[in-house]
Amino acid sequence: MYAAIAAARKDASVILLDKSLVGRGGATVMAQMTVAAAIGQQEPDDWKIHFADTIKAGRGLCDEELSALLCEDGPKRILEMEQWGTRWARENGHIKQEMAPGHSRRRCCYVDFLNTGPAVAATLRRKVGEINDIRRISNIAVIEIVTKDGRALGAVGLNLLDGELVTFQAKAVIVAAGGLTKLYARNSASANMGGEGYALALWAGAELVDMEFVQFFPIGHLAPRLVGMDPIMWDPFRYKLGGKLLNGQFEEFVDRYGGTDFGRYTATRDLASYSILKEVEAGRGSPHGGVYLDFRHIPEVQLRAAFGPVIDRLLLNGIDLTNTPVEVGPMAHYHMGGVRVNANMETRIKGLFAAGEVVGGANGANRLSGNAITEALVFGERAGSSAAEAVKHTQVDWNSELTGVALERVRALKNRRSNGGVPPVALQAELQNLMWEKAGPFRTGEKLAVALARIQQMQRDDLPNASVTDETWYNLDLQDWFELRAMLATAETLVGSALARNESRGAHQREDFPDANESLLKNQVIELRNGEILSRWTAPVQLNRRDESHG
Numbered sequence: 199m200y201a202a203i204a205a206a207r208k209d210a211s212v213i214l215l216d217k218s219l220v221g222r223g224g225a226t227v228m229a230q231m232t233v234a235a236a237i238g239q240q241e242p243d244d245w246k247i248h249f250a251d252t253i254k255a256g257r258g259l260c261d262e263e264l265s266a267l268l269c270e271d272g273p274k275r276i277l278e279m280e281q282w283g284t285r286w287a288r289e290n291g292h293i294k295q296e297m298a299p300g301h302s303r304r305r306c307c308y309v310d311f312l313n314t315g316p317a318v319a320a321t322l323r324r325k326v327g328e329i330n331d332i333r334r335i336s337n338i339a340v341i342e343i344v345t346k347d348g349r350a351l352g353a354v355g356l357n358l359l360d361g362e363l364v365t366f367q368a369k370a371v372i373v374a375a376g377g378l379t380k381l382y383a384r385n386s387a388s389a390n391m392g393g394e395g396y397a398l399a400l401w402a403g404a405e406l407v408d409m410e411f412v413q414f415f416p417i418g419h420l421a422p423r424l425v426g427m428d429p430i431m432w433d434p435f436r437y438k439l440g441g442k443l444l445n446g447q448f449e450e451f452v453d454r455y456g457g458t459d460f461g462r463y464t465a466t467r468d469l470a471s472y473s474i475l476k477e478v479e480a481g482r483g484s485p486h487g488g489v490y491l492d493f494r495h496i497p498e499v500q501l502r503a504a505f506g507p508v509i510d511r512l513l514l515n516g517i518d519l520t521n522t523p524v525e526v527g528p529m530a531h532y533h534m535g536g537v538r539v540n541a542n543m544e545t546r547i548k549g550l551f552a553a554g555e556v557v558g559g560a561n562g563a564n565r566l567s568g569n570a571i572t573e574a575l576v577f578g579e580r581a582g583s584s585a586a587e588a589v590k591h592t593q594v595d596w597n598s599e600l601t602g603v604a605l606e607r608v609r610a611l612k613n614r615r616s617n618g619g620v621p622p623v624a625l626q627a628e629l630q631n632l633m634w635e636k637a638g639p640f641r642t643g644e645k646l647a648v649a650l651a652r653i654q655q656m657q658r659d660d661l662p663n664a665s666v667t668d669e670t671w672y673n674l675d676l677q678d679w680f681e682l683r684a685m686l687a688t689a690e691t692l693v694g695s696a697l698a699r700n701e702s703r704g705a706h707q708r709e710d711f712p713d714a715n716e717s718l719l720k721n722q723v724i725e726l727r728n729g730e731i732l733s734r735w736t737a738p739v740q741l742n743r744r745d746e747s748h749g
C-alpha cells in the first residue's frame with residue numbers, strides 16, 4: 199500500500215492487486231508489537247546507531263545499502279504515518295519508544311494496546327482509498343509476472359471468485375507479497391503467506407538471496423485456542439511482567455541448557471528455542487508439543503495495569519492468566535532472505551521491483567524486533583517512487599501478444615484437471631510438516647537432503663497429478679493448487695540454500711555444523727536458468743556511498 203501511495207504521488211497510475219481484500223491479508227494486519235525507528239523522541243538516537251545495531255544482529259550478512267535505507271528513512275516514514283493518522287503511543291508530548299532486544303536505544307514505537315499493525319494497515323488503507331490514481335482489486339492471486347526480453351510487462355492473475363484468468367499490462371511491477379512462514383506447520387502467519395512472491399520473482403528472472411534465513415520465534419502461542427490475536431504477543435508480556443517458562447512437568451528448565459532463568463524468563467531467543475525443543479524431544483513437553491508460559495504468580499491488578507483491554511480479549515478467548523498457563527513453542531515467524539534488489543528496490547529484471555518482507559538482505563542472518571514493519575514502509579515508499587520514475591522514461595508498444603503467451607501457458611496449467619489424485623491442500627499440509635521436521639529451527643545436512651528430495655518429487659509427480667475439481671465458483675482446489683506450486687518452488691530454494699550453508703549463523707542453525715565458518719561470510723544468490731536452480735556466493739554489499747556527507 200505504501201508503494202502504491204508513493205507511486206501515485208509521483209503521478210503514476212497504479213493497480214493494487216491482492217489475494218485477499220486489499221490491506222487485509224498478510225502479516226501487517228496481525229503485527230501487534232512495535233516498529234523500530236531512530237526518531238530520538240524518547241532518548242537521543244541517530245539512524246547510524248540503529249544501523250550499527252541492525253548490522254550487528256545480521257551477523258555480517260546484511261546488504262548494508264538496504265540496511266542504511268531502512269534505518270535512515272525509518273523516522274521519515276513513522277512521522278509521515280502519524281500525519282496520516284496513526285496514533286503512536288505518546289508520553290509527555292512525545293512519541294513513546296520502548297527498548298527491545300538487540301536495540302541499544304529505546305526506539306520502538308507502538309500503538310496501544312498491542313494494536314500497532316492493525317493501526318498501520320488501517321492508516322494505509324484509508325490513504326490508498328483517498329487517491330483516485332490507485333485502483334484497488336481484491337481477490338486476485340497473481341500467478342505469473344509477464345516478462346519479455348528482460349523486462350517486466352505485467353502479470354497474470356487468477357480471479358478467486360470465478361476462477362477466470364485476468365491479465366494486467368503495466369510498465370512496472372512491484373512484488374509486495376510478504377513472507378513465507380506458511381511453508382512451516384508451526385507458524386505465526388495469517389492469510390496468504392505461502393511465499394508466492396519469491397517464486398513469482400524467481401520465475402520472472404529475478405535473483406533471490408539468502409533464502410535459508412528463517413527467523414523462528416521461541417514462544418509462539420500453541421494453546422488454548424486464540425482467535426484474532428497475534429500469536430507472538432507473549433514477548434511484551436514476559437518483558438513487562440516476568441513470566442516463567444515451565445516444562446510439561448511444571449519445572450523451570452532453561453538452566454539445563456546454560457540459561458540462568460530462575461523465577462523469570464530472560465533467555466535469548468536462540469537459547470529459549472533450543473531448550474524448548476530439547477525438552478519436548480526428551481518427552482517433557484506440554485500437551486501441544488511446547489512448554490508452559492506462566493503468569494499465575496502475577497496479581498490481576500498488575501496484569502491489568504500493564505495490558506488493560508488485552509486481558510479482556512484473552513478472557514473472551516477463555517484464557518485467564520491468573521489461573522491458566524499458556525502453551526508456547528518455537529514457530530516460523532519472519533524471513534530475512536528474499537528477492538535481490540538494489541537500493542531503488544529494482545531487481546535485475548527491468549521494471550520489476552520488490553518491497554517489504556519479500557525483499558532479502560536488509561536484515562542479514564537475523565532481524566531485530568521492530569525492523570520488519572519499518573522495512574515494509576520504507577521499502578514500499580522507495581519501490582513506489584522508483585517505479586514511478588522508471589515508467590516516466592519507458593515506452594512500451596502494448597499489444598495483447600505481450601501477455602498472451604503467458605496467459606496461454608497459465609491457461610494450460612489451469613485446465614489440467616485430475617480426479618483421484620491427492621487434493622492440493624493435503625499436499626500443502628505434507629509440505630508444511632516436512633519443512634517443520636526437516637528444515638526447522640535446528641537443521642542437519644541429512645534432514646535437509648530428505649526434505650529437498652521430497653520437495654522435488656512433489657514438484658515432479660504429486661503437483662501435476664493433484665486432484666482439482668471442475669467447480670467454477672470459488673474453486674478452492676484451483677487456488678490451493680497455484681499456491682502449492684509457488685510454495686514448492688520457494689521451499690526448494692530455501693532448503694537447497696540451507697543445505698549448502700554448512701555453518702550455523704544467526705537464524706540458520708545446523709546441528710552438524712554448530713559454529714560459524716568465516717569462509718562462508720557470504721551471501722548465497724539463487725537464480726533459475728533453463729529450469730535449473732543455480733546458486734553462487736557473493737561478498738555482502740558494503741556501505742561506502744555516503745561516508746563524508748553523513749559524517
Ligand SMILES: Cc1cc2nc3c(=O)[nH]c(=O)nc-3n(C[C@H](O)[C@H](O)[C@H](O)COP(=O)(O)OP(=O)(O)OC[C@H]3O[C@@H](n4cnc5c(N)ncnc54)[C@H](O)[C@@H]3O)c2cc1C
Binds near residue numbers: 216224225338570
Ligand atoms: C503475527 C505477526 C506479528 C508480527 N509482529 C511484528 C512487529 O510487532 N513488528 C515488526 O516490525 N514486524 C512484525 N512482524 C513482521 C511484519 O509484520 C511483516 O514483516 C510485515 O508486515 C510485512 O509487510 P509486507 O507488506 O511485506 O507483507 P504483508 O503485510 O504480509 O502483505 C502481503 C500482501 O500480499 C498479498 N499476497 C500474497 N501473495 C499474493 C499473490 N500471489 N497475489 C496477490 N496478493 C498476494 C497478501 O494477501 C497480503 O495482503 C510480525 C509478523 C507476524 C506474522
